[in-house]
Amino acid sequence: MIKVVCKVKLKPGVKIEEYLIMAREVISETRKEKGCITYTLNEDSHDPTILTMLEEWVDEEALNEHNKSEHVIKIVPELKKLRESTEINIYREVE
Amino acid sequence: MIKVVCKVKLKPGVKIEEYLIMAREVISETRKEKGCITYTLNEDSHDPTILTMLEEWVDEEALNEHNKSEHVIKIVPELKKLRESTEINIYREVE
Numbered sequence: 055m056i057k058v059v060c061k062v063k064l065k066p067g068v069k070i071e072e073y074l075i076m077a078r079e080v081i082s083e084t085r086k087e088k089g090c091i092t093y094t095l096n097e098d099s100h101d102p103t104i105l106t107m108l109e110e111w112v113d114e115e116a117l118n119e120h121n122k123s124e125h126v127i128k129i130v131p132e133l134k135k136l137r138e139s140t141e142i143n144i145y146r147e148v149e
Numbered sequence: 150m151i152k153v154v155c156k157v158k159l160k161p162g163v164k165i166e167e168y169l170i171m172a173r174e175v176i177s178e179t180r181k182e183k184g185c186i187t188y189t190l191n192e193d194s195h196d197p198t199i200l201t202m203l204e205e206w207v208d209e210e211a212l213n214e215h216n217k218s219e220h221v222i223k224i225v226p227e228l229k230k231l232r233e234s235t236e237i238n239i240y241r242e243v244e
Contacts, residue, residue: 057191059154059201061238074244081244096152096240106154106240108203143156145191145201149169149176 055091056117057145058109063138070102073136076129077105083125089116117144150186151212152240153204158233165197168231171224172200178220184211212239 064073077095084093091110098104111117120126134140159168172190179188186205193199206212215221229235 056194057203059156059203061154078244094242095244097243099151099239099241104238105243106238108152108154108240143199143201144194145203146194147189148192148200149173149190 055147056111056114057147058107058111058117059143059145060107060109061141062105062107062133064103064105064136065138066103068103068136070097070105073105073133076133080125080129080133083123084120087116087120087123089113089119114144150242151206151209152242153202153206153212154238154240155202155204156236157200157202157228159198159200159231160233161198163198163231165192165200168200168228171228175220175224175228178218179215182211182215182218184208184214209239 064070074095081093081095084090089112091112093107093109096106096108098106109117111120159165169190176188176190179185184207186207188202188204191201191203193201204212206215
């Protein structure tokens with residue numbers, strides 16, 4: 055299993071709901087992917103402009119397939135336009 | 150439920166095993182806490198000096214209790230000495 059933490063900061067003035075409308079489509083399609091274990095969007099409790107996707111995938115191949123999926127290729131570039139920054143880390147559990 | 154992402158960068162020269170020896174004690178004690186749902190330590194697959202704790206707690210009170218626990222008060226200051234930086238975010242799941 056691998057895990058992904060994708061931490062996003064929205065641009066000033068971007069409404070969270072505007073971001074969520076598009077993100078929801080990615081989320082619902084991603085959860086149908088064979089190699090997806092969990093895929094949730096989480097809002098920072100102190101700063102609502104920080105949104106973090108917490109993901110679990112069966113293996114790296116499943117993540118690579120996800121990154122080539124139609125919903126990612128179609129929607130993620132639109133989401134990126136609303137972001138000030140994106141920080142992605144891929145992890146393996148050690149303990 | 151609340152989630153915590155605690156992302157740590159180790160100081161140059163610090164051996165991961167040195168950090169893990171102490172971290173394991175915090176982890177095993179924390180998992181015994183009543184309000185702890187999950188508590189795992191994860192290593193960045195591209196940079197082994199980045200270690201991230203992914204945590205789920207039943208509520209904020211459980212997290213506050215954890216932060217006052219003996220194992221946190223005793224061991225976390227020692228872990229901090231080995232860290233270059235610590236980034237903590239608390240989240241609520243929105244999707």
